[in-house]
Amino acid sequence: MLALVFCLGDERYALECSQVVEVAPLVPLRKLAQAPPYVAGVFVYRGKPVPVLDLCQMTLGRPCRMLMSTRVILVKYPAPSVGAPPGGRPAGEQQVLGLLAERVTETTQCEPAAFAPAGVKADAAPYLGGLAPDGQGLMQSVQLEKLLPEDVRALLFQATD
Amino acid sequence: MSEAVRSSDCWQTVGLSGDGSCEKLKEVVHCRNCETFAAAGRRLLDRPPPEGYLDVWTRVLAEEKSAQHGNELAVLVFRLGQEWLALPARLLKQVTHPRAPHRIPHHSGAVAGMANVDGELHLCVSLQALLKIERPEAERQSDLAQRRLIVVGKEGDDWVFAVDEVWRVVSLDPSALQTPPVTLAKSLENYMRGVVELDGRRVAVLDEELLFGALKRSIR
Numbered sequence: 001m002l003a004l005v006f007c008l009g010d011e012r013y014a015l016e017c018s019q020v021v022e023v024a025p026l027v028p029l030r031k032l033a034q035a036p037p038y039v040a041g042v043f044v045y046r047g048k049p050v051p052v053l054d055l056c057q058m059t060l061g062r063p064c065r066m067l068m069s070t071r072v073i074l075v076k077y078p079a080p081s082v083g084a085p086p087g088g089r090p091a092g093e094q095q096v097l098g099l100l101a102e103r104v105t106e107t108t109q110c111e112p113a114a115f116a117p118a119g120v121k122a123d124a125a126p127y128l129g130g131l132a133p134d135g136q137g138l139m140q141s142v143q144l145e146k147l148l149p150e151d152v153r154a155l156l157f158q159a160t161d
Numbered sequence: 162m163s164e165a166v167r168s169s170d171c172w173q174t175v176g177l178s179g180d181g182s183c184e185k186l187k188e189v190v191h192c193r194n195c196e197t198f199a200a201a202g203r204r205l206l207d208r209p210p211p212e213g214y215l216d217v218w219t220r221v222l223a224e225e226k227s228a229q230h231g232n233e234l235a236v237l238v239f240r241l242g243q244e245w246l247a248l249p250a251r252l253l254k255q256v257t258h259p260r261a262p263h264r265i266p267h268h269s270g271a272v273a274g275m276a277n278v279d280g281e282l283h284l285c286v287s288l289q290a291l292l293k294i295e296r297p298e299a300e301r302q303s304d305l306a307q308r309r310l311i312v313v314g315k316e317g318d319d320w321v322f323a324v325d326e327v328w329r330v331v332s333l334d335p336s337a338l339q340t341p342p343v344t345l346a347k348s349l350e351n352y353m354r355g356v357v358e359l360d361g362r363r364v365a366v367l368d369e370e371l372l373f374g375a376l377k378r379s380i381r
Contacts, residue, residue: 024218024222025210025214025215025218026210026215027215027218027219027222028215028219043219043222043223044219044222044223045222045223046222046223046224046225046226047223047224047225066209066210067206067207067208067209067210068206068207068208068209068210068214069203069206069207103203103206103207105203105206106203135196
């Protein structure tokens with residue numbers, strides 16, 4: 001598979017490219033009140049507001065640096081087929097979600113089977129998957145479907161009607 | 162990998178811009194093929210964005226994408242007499258210099274004769290006769306240098322026709338095609354998909370099925 005490689009701090013992470021819609025520069029975001037700190041804000045993407053999560057804040061507890069290599073990865077966020085929040089969108093419908101990460105400048109070819117379990121499963125970061133070696137060390141896969149807890153998902157993807 | 166190769170500007174010291182002593186050059190030939198050079202290039206992005214850059218991108222990202230990707234129609238725009246015409250560019254095989262076709266006895270109208278293109282004989286047709294486009298006498302003598310012969314292929318058949326000028330290939334949105342104005346020649350209207358304005362030219366986009374269908378019937 002082709003994977004988009006990015007950094008959170010010094011460590012490298014990989015996201016499967018088939019889930020990525022577009023990679024955009026870090027545009028000014030509108031802050032959302034009462035949202036968790038890792039919700040960086042909202043911006044208008046192709047005529048619709050799209051929420052953006054700061055993966056650095058989520059994983060490291062500090063916001064992404066304001067650099068040109070810090071970019072918004074627009075992904076197809078898979079809405080879970082079961083347990084859709086009441087009043088939320090229909091199950092299975094795909095949403096666009098922005099992920100803020102550092103050094104989003106590379107893609108790499110890798111085998112999905114190359115990602116071996118990390119051995120340590122952090123309960124606070126269930127979205128971090130297996131580890132795979134590449135030329136410069138280990139990169140860890142990011143699993144979109146485990147990214148958001150239910151309550152945050154309900155907050156970000158409320159029914160618009 | 163030696164320490165020099167790891168340094169941030171090794172291409173200036175041991176690379177091609179330096180003394181060329183880098184061991185890796187034997188393998189990658191040029192610094193631009195080297196992973197170290199590529200990584201240094203990506204590090205250029207680790208700096209604050211220039212002023213105005215993000216404002217432009219905010220606007221670009223907020224807009225809906227105008228033309229759906231893969232939906233565009235690429236057409237070759239050419240001129241016959243006073244009329245600008247266009248045909249889908251995927252049919253195009255060649256644009257070449259004009260030559261006089263060899264006439265075929267007992268054929269006239271849409272059949273102009275046979276033309277030799279790269280050693281192959283092709284049937285040369287006259288779009289001008291089929292579409293009944295008029296050319297003023299003065300026009301026939303001028304602009305000789307701009308005349309071209311166009312070779313198109315459609316379902317295994319090659320067709321050659323002469324035009325007065327070839328402009329260029331244009332990518333357009335099929336939904337932007339307008340219905341032809343009433344002032345347009347009726348014979349031309351029969352063979353077209355629609356009209357589009359390009360740089361002040363009113364271009365008639367021809368329908369390949371109708372056009373080549375009519376040409377096929379005319380040579381029987």
